[in-house]
Amino acid sequence: MPPSTSQAVSLWRRLTDWGATGFAILAAILVLVPLLAIFAYLVIKGVGSVNWAFLTQTPKPPGETGGGMANGIVGTGIILAVASVIGVPLGIGSGIYLAEYGRNRFGDVIRFTADVLNGVPSIVVGITVYSLIVIRQKHFSAFSGGVALGIMMIPTVARATEEMLLMVPNVIREAAYGLGIPKWRTTLSITLRTASAGVITGCMLAFARVAGETAPLLFTAFGNQFWNLKLNQPTAALSLQVYTYAISPYDDWHKQAWAGSLILILLIVGAVAAVRITTSRGMMKGS
Amino acid sequence: MRSRFQQGLDDLKEKLLRMGGLAEQAIDRATEAYRTRDSKFCQMVMSGESAINDAEREIDELALDLLAMQQPMAIDLRFILAIVKINADLERVGDQAVNIAQRVLDLISEPEIDLPVDIPRMADGVSTMVQRALEAFLDGKAEVAEAVLQMDGIVDRMKDEAFVVLVQKMHDEPSCTRQALDVLLIARNLERIADHATNIAEDVIFWVRGADVRHGGAHYRE
Amino acid sequence: MGVGIEVRGLNAWYGKNQSLNSIDMSVPANHVTAVIGPSGCGKSTFVRCLNRMHETIPDARAEGSVKVGEMDVYGSGSDPVDVRRRIGMVFQKPNPFPTMSIFDNVAAGLKLNGFRNRKQLNELVERSLKLAALWEEVKDNLHKKSGASLSGGQQQRLCIARALAVEPEVLLMDEPASALDPISTSKIEELIFQLKQHYTVVIVTHNMQQAARVAELTGFFLMGSLIEYDKTEKIFTTPADKRTEDYVTGRFG
Numbered sequence: 001m002p003p004s005t006s007q008a009v010s011l012w013r014r015l016t017d018w019g020a021t022g023f024a025i026l027a028a029i030l031v032l033v034p035l036l037a038i039f040a041y042l043v044i045k046g047v048g049s050v051n052w053a054f055l056t057q058t059p060k061p062p063g064e065t066g067g068g069m070a071n072g073i074v075g076t077g078i079i080l081a082v083a084s085v086i087g088v089p090l091g092i093g094s095g096i097y098l099a100e101y102g103r104n105r106f107g108d109v110i111r112f113t114a115d116v117l118n119g120v121p122s123i124v125v126g127i128t129v130y131s132l133i134v135i136r137q138k139h140f141s142a143f144s145g146g147v148a149l150g151i152m153m154i155p156t157v158a159r160a161t162e163e164m165l166l167m168v169p170n171v172i173r174e175a176a177y178g179l180g181i182p183k184w185r186t187t188l189s190i191t192l193r194t195a196s197a198g199v200i201t202g203c204m205l206a207f208a209r210v211a212g213e214t215a216p217l218l219f220t221a222f223g224n225q226f227w228n229l230k231l232n233q234p235t236a237a238l239s240l241q242v243y244t245y246a247i248s249p250y251d252d253w254h255k256q257a258w259a260g261s262l263i264l265i266l267l268i269v270g271a272v273a274a275v276r277i278t279t280s281r282g283m284m285k286g287s
Numbered sequence: 288m289r290s291r292f293q294q295g296l297d298d299l300k301e302k303l304l305r306m307g308g309l310a311e312q313a314i315d316r317a318t319e320a321y322r323t324r325d326s327k328f329c330q331m332v333m334s335g336e337s338a339i340n341d342a343e344r345e346i347d348e349l350a351l352d353l354l355a356m357q358q359p360m361a362i363d364l365r366f367i368l369a370i371v372k373i374n375a376d377l378e379r380v381g382d383q384a385v386n387i388a389q390r391v392l393d394l395i396s397e398p399e400i401d402l403p404v405d406i407p408r409m410a411d412g413v414s415t416m417v418q419r420a421l422e423a424f425l426d427g428k429a430e431v432a433e434a435v436l437q438m439d440g441i442v443d444r445m446k447d448e449a450f451v452v453l454v455q456k457m458h459d460e461p462s463c464t465r466q467a468l469d470v471l472l473i474a475r476n477l478e479r480i481a482d483h484a485t486n487i488a489e490d491v492i493f494w495v496r497g498a499d500v501r502h503g504g505a506h507y508r509e
Numbered sequence: 510m511g512v513g514i515e516v517r518g519l520n521a522w523y524g525k526n527q528s529l530n531s532i533d534m535s536v537p538a539n540h541v542t543a544v545i546g547p548s549g550c551g552k553s554t555f556v557r558c559l560n561r562m563h564e565t566i567p568d569a570r571a572e573g574s575v576k577v578g579e580m581d582v583y584g585s586g587s588d589p590v591d592v593r594r595r596i597g598m599v600f601q602k603p604n605p606f607p608t609m610s611i612f613d614n615v616a617a618g619l620k621l622n623g624f625r626n627r628k629q630l631n632e633l634v635e636r637s638l639k640l641a642a643l644w645e646e647v648k649d650n651l652h653k654k655s656g657a658s659l660s661g662g663q664q665q666r667l668c669i670a671r672a673l674a675v676e677p678e679v680l681l682m683d684e685p686a687s688a689l690d691p692i693s694t695s696k697i698e699e700l701i702f703q704l705k706q707h708y709t710v711v712i713v714t715h716n717m718q719q720a721a722r723v724a725e726l727t728g729f730f731l732m733g734s735l736i737e738y739d740k741t742e743k744i745f746t747t748p749a750d751k752r753t754e755d756y757v758t759g760r761f762g
Binding site for chain 1: 560562565567590591592593594595597598600602604605606607608609617618621622668671672675
C-alpha cells in the first residue's frame, strides 16, 4: 500500500479502536450505575432507622413506634439454611451427574428440565409447595419456606456445577484414572475440587437470588410477629416483613422497611464475602 | 527436509565416483608408464596425487556434516559409513599408483631387461576390479560387488607366481637384481590395489544388504 | 522389581473403526521398550490398552489377552481400577492436580485409595520424589507450593513421582518429553534409563532419536499393526521390513 493510504487506514483503525474501548467502558459504567444508585439510596433511606432496637426487638403492634426485625433476621437465616441444605447438595449432585455421567439423551432431558425450572415464576413455586406441604401439614412452616427456596436454588447450582466441571481438562481425570482411582472418587476428590471455586460461585449466585425472594414465602413461611426458632412453625423473614411494612400506611413502618432492605442486602453481601474468604484459604492456587 | 538430505547424499555419491575416476586414471597412467618406459606418465601420476587427497578431505567433511545435521538411520546411515570407508580405500589406491610410478622411474634409469612377468596383464585385471567395484557402488548392485570378491583370488595367484619367477631370476642372474626387485615391488603394489578394490566391494555389500561380509564370512545382525 | 508383559491377539476399536489389529508382543521385564510409528498408527492406543485406559473413552473397546506378570488384564474377574493401580501412566502433557500441593500430588494415588499412615506417606513421597530426581528441588516446599507452580520439566517429573508412589510394576509413558525443552527432555531420558532397574518401561515416542537413545527394544506400528519388533540397534541400522526402513529414514511419517 502506498504510504498515504496506509497512513489513512492506520488512523481509521486507531479511531475505531478508541471508539470500541470507549463504548465498552461506558457500558460497564452504565451497568454499575443502577447497582450503586440502589445501594446508595438504601443507605440514605435506611441507615437512620438501623439501631440496636431494630436489630434486637420483634415488631411492635401497628400504631406503636419502635420495635425491630430481629425475628426476621433470624428467620431469614433459618429459612436460607434449610434452602441451602436442600438446594446445594441436590444442585451439585445433579451438576455432577450432568457433567460426568449424563452426556446422553437422558442428560439432555434433565438439562432441559432444569432450565425450565429456572424460569418458573417464584410465586408458582410457592403455591406448589403450599399445596404439597403446607396443606398436608395443616400449618405454615420455616421448613416449607426452605423447601420452596431450595427448589429455586437447584437449577442455578446444577448448571454452574456442570459448566465448571466441564471446564476441568480431561487430562486431569485421566491422571486420576491412571493412578487407579475409581471414577466416583475422582469426580469428588479431584474434578470437583479443581472446579470448586466456580461451583462455590454458582452456589453463592443461587443463594443471593433466593435470599431476597418474597412471593414463595407468602404461602410457606407466612411470617410471624414473634420469635420462632422451630422449623415447623410459621417464621418471620426479612423479605416478608419488608413487604408487609412497605405496603402499610404507617410512616414508622416505612422507615423500618428501608432499614430492613438495607440489612437484607448487607447480610447477603456479608454471607458471600464470608464464604469467599473461608474457602479461598483452604485452596492452593495454580501459578 | 528429506530432499535437502537427498541432495547431500547425491552430492557425496557424485564426489566419490569422481574420486574413483581419478584413482582409476592413476592406475592406468602408471601401467602406461611401465609399458612405454616414458617418464612423463610417471610425472602425471605423481602430480595427480594432490587432487585425490583433496577429494578425500572434501568427502570426509561432507559425510561428517550430514551425519551431524541429518541424523540418518538404517540404509542412509550405512551408505554414509560405506562412503567414508571407500573414500579411504580410494586414497590408498592413489598412493599405491604413486608407488608404482616411482618404481617405474627407477626401472627407466636402469638398463631394460626381459622379465617373464606380465605386469600389464596383471594391471589390467586389477584395474578391472577397481572399475567393477565402483560400478557396483554406482548402481547399488551387491551381485556385481560379489563378482569383484571372486576376482581377488586370481590376482593373488598372479602375484605369487610373479614372486616365484622373480626370486628365481635374482638367484640365476644377480646382475638383474635391481630391476627384478622393482618389478616385484610393482607386483606387490598391484596386489594391494586389488585388496582395496575388494574392500570397496565389501563396503558396497554392507551398504546394500546390511551384511558384514568382511574377513570371509557373511554376518547379518541378530 | 518389574515384570514382563505378554500381549496376544490384542484388538481395539473406537466405535466401528478398528484401531489395533491382533497385536502380539512380548515386553521383557526391567527393560525400556519404545513404540514408534507415524501419527494415527495406534501406538498410543496400544499403550492405553495395556492399563485399560482405552475403555474410558466413550464407545471404545478392546479385546485380547494382556498379561502383566501374573495379572490377566482382560481376564473375566479383572477390575480395571485395580489394573490401573498396578500399572502406572505418565501422559504427554504434564498434568499435576492443580489445587493440590506438591506433597498432595505425589500422595494422591495413595491417599485416595485409603492409605492413611502419616509416617509411611511421608516416606513414600520422599522416595518417589527421589526416584523422579525431583526431591532436591522441592523438598523445602512440599506443602507450600502447588503442583502447577513448577516449570514444565519439573511438572512432568512430579507426574512421574506421582505414578511411582503407588509402586506399580510397569510404567507406561505416552510421549513424556514431547512438550518439554531439550534440557528437561534429556533429564527425563536419563531418568527413564535409571528407572528400568526397578520397573518395566514402555514408552511411546514420535521422536526416533529419543527411542534410539533410551530404549533397548523398539516396536514399529503402522495402521494398527505391529510391523517390526526387535532390538533398537537393529531397527535403526538394518531394519528387516521396507516399511520400517522408509519410516525410520524419514521417507514418510
